[in-house]
Amino acid sequence: MTVEAATAPDLKSTARRVLRYVLPHRLGLFWTVLAYIGAACTEPLIPELLRTVFGKGFQASSFSVWWVPVVLIGLFALRGLFGFLGQYMLNQTLTRSVMDMRRSLLDALLRADASAYTSLQPGAAVTKVVNDPNQVLTLLSGTVVSVLRDGLPAIAMLGYLLYLNWQLTLLSMITTPAMAFVVKRVNRRVQQIGARNYDAQLELVNKVDDITRAWRVVRSFDAGDYERGRFADIARKVQRSALKVSATNALTQPLSQLMASVGLSLIVSLALLQARQTNTGVEEFAAFVTALLLMTSRLRHLSDLAQPITNALVIARGCFSLLDTPAEPDRGTQDLALARGELSLREVKLQYPGAERPALDGLSMLIKPGQTTALVGASGAGKSSVIHLLLGFAQPDSGQILLDGHDIQDLRRAALRRQFAVVSQDIVLFDASVADNVAYAQPRDAARLEQALRAAHLWDFVQTLPQGIETPVGANGSKLSGGQRQRLAIARALYKEAPIWVFDEATSALDTESERAVQQALEQWQGKKTLILIAHRLSTVRAADCIHVMSNGRLLESGSHAELLATDGAYAAMVRAQHD
Numbered sequence: 163m164t165v166e167a168a169t170a171p172d173l174k175s176t177a178r179r180v181l182r183y184v185l186p187h188r189l190g191l192f193w194t195v196l197a198y199i200g201a202a203c204t205e206p207l208i209p210e211l212l213r214t215v216f217g218k219g220f221q222a223s224s225f226s227v228w229w230v231p232v233v234l235i236g237l238f239a240l241r242g243l244f245g246f247l248g249q250y251m252l253n254q255t256l257t258r259s260v261m262d263m264r265r266s267l268l269d270a271l272l273r274a275d276a277s278a279y280t281s282l283q284p285g286a287a288v289t290k291v292v293n294d295p296n297q298v299l300t301l302l303s304g305t306v307v308s309v310l311r312d313g314l315p316a317i318a319m320l321g322y323l324l325y326l327n328w329q330l331t332l333l334s335m336i337t338t339p340a341m342a343f344v345v346k347r348v349n350r351r352v353q354q355i356g357a358r359n360y361d362a363q364l365e366l367v368n369k370v371d372d373i374t375r376a377w378r379v380v381r382s383f384d385a386g387d388y389e390r391g392r393f394a395d396i397a398r399k400v401q402r403s404a405l406k407v408s409a410t411n412a413l414t415q416p417l418s419q420l421m422a423s424v425g426l427s428l429i430v431s432l433a434l435l436q437a438r439q440t441n442t443g444v445e446e447f448a449a450f451v452t453a454l455l456l457m458t459s460r461l462r463h464l465s466d467l468a469q470p471i472t473n474a475l476v477i478a479r480g481c482f483s484l485l486d487t488p489a490e491p492d493r494g495t496q497d498l499a500l501a502r503g504e505l506s507l508r509e510v511k512l513q514y515p516g517a518e519r520p521a522l523d524g525l526s527m528l529i530k531p532g533q534t535t536a537l538v539g540a541s542g543a544g545k546s547s548v549i550h551l552l553l554g555f556a557q558p559d560s561g562q563i564l565l566d567g568h569d570i571q572d573l574r575r576a577a578l579r580r581q582f583a584v585v586s587q588d589i590v591l592f593d594a595s596v597a598d599n600v601a602y603a604q605p606r607d608a609a610r611l612e613q614a615l616r617a618a619h620l621w622d623f624v625q626t627l628p629q630g631i632e633t634p635v636g637a638n639g640s641k642l643s644g645g646q647r648q649r650l651a652i653a654r655a656l657y658k659e660a661p662i663w664v665f666d667e668a669t670s671a672l673d674t675e676s677e678r679a680v681q682q683a684l685e686q687w688q689g690k691k692t693l694i695l696i697a698h699r700l701s702t703v704r705a706a707d708c709i710h711v712m713s714n715g716r717l718l719e720s721g722s723h724a725e726l727l728a729t730d731g732a733y734a735a736m737v738r739a740q741h742d
């Protein structure tokens with residue numbers, strides 16, 4: 163199958179999808195069309211005015227000369243008013259459609275399966291949700307305006323031409339099929355290059371996204387020139403495809419104009435011949451040629467519309483690909499109010515797609531409710547993978563995970579995740595105030611906020627900030643130190659009323675004093691919360707009720723610090739290694 167053959171129906175279905183967002187606002191479209199019909203109706207009145215002026219205007223006894231400017235200005239004012247109303251209504255309709263489209267794209271993003279985030283760059287997501295819908299509908303609105311502004315008057319003018327001289331009018335259509343052929347050929351090419359252009363543009367967005375996120379790395383490696391070079395390579399690709407698109411388009415205009423001129427000159431000559439033979443008045447000829455010229459200029463604008471439509475659909479197809487991202491499966495049906503927090507993994511196997519060996523290889527372990535359980539082991543042992551599975555971000559290939567005796571597969575995702583408050587290795591903060599970050603997506607409670615911030619050993623620091631808890635923390639907490647960001651994430655987890663807390667390397671950036679303060683503060687919840695600690699610094703997990711030692715996705719040994727030291731196994735070796 164050729165590329166053209168593959169893309170044509172594809173674009174049709176894309177067009178249908180775009181329409182689905184516009185149709186709910188069809189009332190606005192109806193008023194738009196009506197306004198433009200009003201404007202179009204004024205169009206044939208111009209040659210008609212000319213006909214009257216040529217026909218009767220030269221006789222002194224006919225109408226007053228002053229009527230001409232009055233009627234002419236009146237006509238243009240009326241046309242302007244209708245045009246304004248049409249444009250206004252159309253913009254209102256399209257702004258609403260853009261918002262609807264953005265809403266469903268954001269919805270798709272919020273529902274997307276975890277695997278989607280491994281390939282989707284934040285910049286591309288922003289482009290698809292924020293910019294693309296706007297661009298699609300702006301391009302299409304330009305087209306709709308042209309169709310209404312040029313198409314309707316062209317139809318009106320066609321009717322008038324048929325009324326004046328139907329034989330000649332029909333003859334004037336002979337170049338239309340040739341024009342349609344040119345437009346179709348050009349359109350196919352625009353489709354192909356347009357798709358390449360869209361992908362190249364996304365690449366450019368992703369590059370900027372990378373440079374912005376990693377700006378410190380870029381500077382510290384003095385990689386400005388390197389990044390400029392890589393950016394320029396992609397920019398050149400974009401430029402090349404953009405140039406190809408515009409060159410293809412630039413070719414349409416002269417070609418269709420040439421064809422139009424052939425038709426036009428033929429018709430004018432024929433009209434002149436006919437006028438001589440039949441001795442028709444100059445006014446008829448003037449009206450016919452004026453109307454024909456006006457119609458041709460309108461039609462010429464219409465032939466330029468194929469490109470924006472194709473471009474819009476190519477972009478829409480790109481942003482709909484986000485809509486088609488598979489949603490996270492949620493097959494669970496059971497709800498769970500507040501769990502006790504007992505977690506049991508039975509022979510769990512997990513192999514990530516494309517990975518050579520399983521991350522978890524028949525892992526079994528028990529995490530008792532109300533206790534502090536630590537997961538330790540070398541990097542890559544599978545500790546974070548356990549947490550991903552517990553939260554349902556990945557599904558085990560085999561084995562079972564139970565929460566308070568319920569298979570977590572049977573629990574609704576929301577019900578499962580409600581039970582956990584997680585501080586992960588990579589801290590993510592929102593570009594909002596301290597308070598909004600702590601009470602994220604939950605009702606604000608001043609007393610709970612203070613308790614969480616105090617427990618995270620952050621309260622005193624927050625008091626020194628210019629706006630206290632209302633101080634913005636910057637993009638991803640960029641105005642805070644590494645330790646402060648970590649403590650803010652801890653406060654957020656503590657604020658959430660979840661029975662299970664997971665701290666994955668949550669205190670790695672804290673100084674010993676802050677870490678001890680956080681640990682002491684956590685003691686007030688002892689027995690009430692199930693705490694899962696992941697830490698490389700073994701001093702952090704000494705006090706845990708149970709320490710699970712993992713290696714290569716399996717459980718090596720379990721017990722308290724003292725028990726494991728007494729066993730003198732892998733844990734004891736790790737402790738010795740850290741003391742050396």
Ligand SMILES: Nc1ncnc2c1ncn2[C@@H]1O[C@H](COP(=O)(O)OP(=O)(O)OP(=O)(O)O)[C@@H](O)[C@H]1O
Nearest residue numbers: 514515517521539540541542543544545546547548
């Ligand atoms: N999304 C992924 N795709 C493929 N492989 C992955 C993915 N995430 C983790 N892995 C692999 O799974 C294994 C276990 O990773 P995991 O993050 O669970 O280890 P960890 O014990 O938490 O390590 P660390 O202490 O360094 O955080 C590693 O070999 C890792 O390379």
